Amino acid sequence: VTDQIDLLEPLIPSLRRYARGLLRDPGEADDLVQDCLERALSHWGKRRTDGDARRWVFTILHNLAMTELKRRGRGLRHVEIDPDDPRLSIPAPQEQRMDYLAVMRGLDALPDEQRAVLLLVSIEDLSYADAAKVLNIPIGTVMSRLARAREKLLTGMSGAPPVSGRTAQLRRVK
Amino acid sequence: MISRPITEDDLNAFIDARLDASRQAEVEAYLALHGEVNARVRAAISHREGLRALLVPIADEPIPARLNIHHLVEARAHRRRAQWPQALAASLALVVLGGAGGWTLRTWSLPPRYGVASLGQEAAESYVVYTPDRSHPVELRAVATPELVAWMSRRLGRRLEVPNLAASGYRFMGGRLVATPHGPAALFMYDNDRGARIVMLTRPMMAGKEAPMQSLNRAAVSGFSWAAGGMGYSLVGPSDRQNELHPIADDIRRQISHQI
Numbered sequence: 074v075t076d077q078i079d080l081l082e083p084l085i086p087s088l089r090r091y092a093r094g095l096l097r098d099p100g101e102a103d104d105l106v107q108d109c110l111e112r113a114l115s116h117w118g119k120r121r122t123d124g125d126a127r128r129w130v131f132t133i134l135h136n137l138a139m140t141e142l143k144r145r146g147r148g149l150r151h152v153e154i155d156p157d158d159p160r161l162s163i164p165a166p167q168e169q170r171m172d173y174l175a176v177m178r179g180l181d182a183l184p185d186e187q188r189a190v191l192l193l194v195s196i197e198d199l200s201y202a203d204a205a206k207v208l209n210i211p212i213g214t215v216m217s218r219l220a221r222a223r224e225k226l227l228t229g230m231s232g233a234p235p236v237s238g239r240t241a242q243l244r245r246v247k
Numbered sequence: 248m249i250s251r252p253i254t255e256d257d258l259n260a261f262i263d264a265r266l267d268a269s270r271q272a273e274v275e276a277y278l279a280l281h282g283e284v285n286a287r288v289r290a291a292i293s294h295r296e297g298l299r300a301l302l303v304p305i306a307d308e309p310i311p312a313r314l315n316i317h318h319l320v321e322a323r324a325h326r327r328r329a330q331w332p333q334a335l336a337a338s339l340a341l342v343v344l345g346g347a348g349g350w351t352l353r354t355w356s357l358p359p360r361y362g363v364a365s366l367g368q369e370a371a372e373s374y375v376v377y378t379p380d381r382s383h384p385v386e387l388r389a390v391a392t393p394e395l396v397a398w399m400s401r402r403l404g405r406r407l408e409v410p411n412l413a414a415s416g417y418r419f420m421g422g423r424l425v426a427t428p429h430g431p432a433a434l435f436m437y438d439n440d441r442g443a444r445i446v447m448l449t450r451p452m453m454a455g456k457e458a459p460m461q462s463l464n465r466a467a468v469s470g471f472s473w474a475a476g477g478m479g480y481s482l483v484g485p486s487d488r489q490n491e492l493h494p495i496a497d498d499i500r501r502q503i504s505h506q507i
Contacts, residue, residue, distance in 0.1 A: 082316045086306035094302055110319055176297040195295045196302045216256045223291045
């Protein structure tokens with residue numbers, strides 16, 4: 074039991090972050106993390122002891138998230154960004170904030186599997202090899218999904234509103 | 248000089264700052280010569296930084312109590328302790344009965360296939376699938392009750408009515424058609440002011456057209472099932488509400504007997 078606690082506890086903050094990046098809604102994301110932790114505890118004996126606990130738990134969470142997203146149908150239902158989005162919790166300087174909203178909108182518009190790769194690599198700092206294990210795909214596929222995700226963010230961003238439309242845009246995004 | 252051609256993988260790793268120093272320098276040299284690729288890579292780096300600025304701090308938020316691993320471990324140990332006497336009694340019973348009734352016992356462990364026991368199983372399964380659903384717990388909502396009742400009556404070949412559970416504090420939310428091994432069944436869902444949900448499942452009975460009320464107990468679900476006038480009925484809800492469910496089931500049975 075102590076090694077369950079010692080290995081799982083430090084992972085919880087990043088599990089919450091990954092779940093929120095995928096599902097957006099903080100409550101639903103925490104539901105998923107709770108489910109994930111309970112599964113990790115009940116399947117602890119089946120864990121490969123030579124494997125990395127972080128990779129194993131992220132795999133459980135990722136599979137739960139994909140099931141949930143599939144159940145919902147087409148990924149996220151709303152891609153509009155709420156300026157009061159709890160994820161935008163840091164007090165960003167006003168002129169940067171709009172750019173953040175645009176990046177966030179771009180992230181939410183990505184197909185689920187591309188968003189997952191981008192989050193695992195860019196936010197959770199998983200190695201490409203670990204991301205491949207979590208997603209159960211070859212590293213080559215990780216790299217091409219990553220490239221496509223970045224390309225899509227770029228093209229999405231270039232269609233961003235001009236500077237003069239900023240205030241109006243901010244009101245409309247809600 | 249560039250030793251190997253620059254690949255997209257190199258650009259990805261450059262964006263993620265994961266190249267070793269010499270390859271990093273080679274990519275820098277390449278980017279200095281290719282303005283368009285350079286612009287893409289710089290944009291991707293700024294997107295990465297933007298996402299990190301927004302998402303990385305989520306990990307600094309305090310962990311809510313329900314995700315506290317100490318609580319979760321403790322709750323599991325508690326559940327195991329609570330189940331232990333039951334498991335012990337069950338295994339003792341198996342030891343005692345094992346010699347005499349191995350074959351009979353085999354069927355005990357299979358889900359029931361006929362009668363109200365099967366209906367109860369179907370109701371429990373539907374309860375587990377549909378009541379946690381936040382967006383679409385029912386197919387047709389209570390506002391469309393006449394349409395719902397007409398549709399289900401047509402599909403089940405019996406005139407159905409929605410029991411009124413207002414006296415017990417439960418409101419009708421709506422219903423859906425559910426597949427069972429015995430054909431379509433109508434599911435009605437109710438909730439109360441505290442958000443607790445219960446469901447009633449009903450379908451025509453092939454076997455056991457009249458059956459007294461029997462209780463159903465699963466790990467997370469409990470309820471009551473019976474058959475009357477060729478129709479089976481099963482009311483199920485959370486296992487901690489069994490006492491509350493019994494009078495509601497009686498009430499439903501009373502209401503239905505008035506219809507017949």
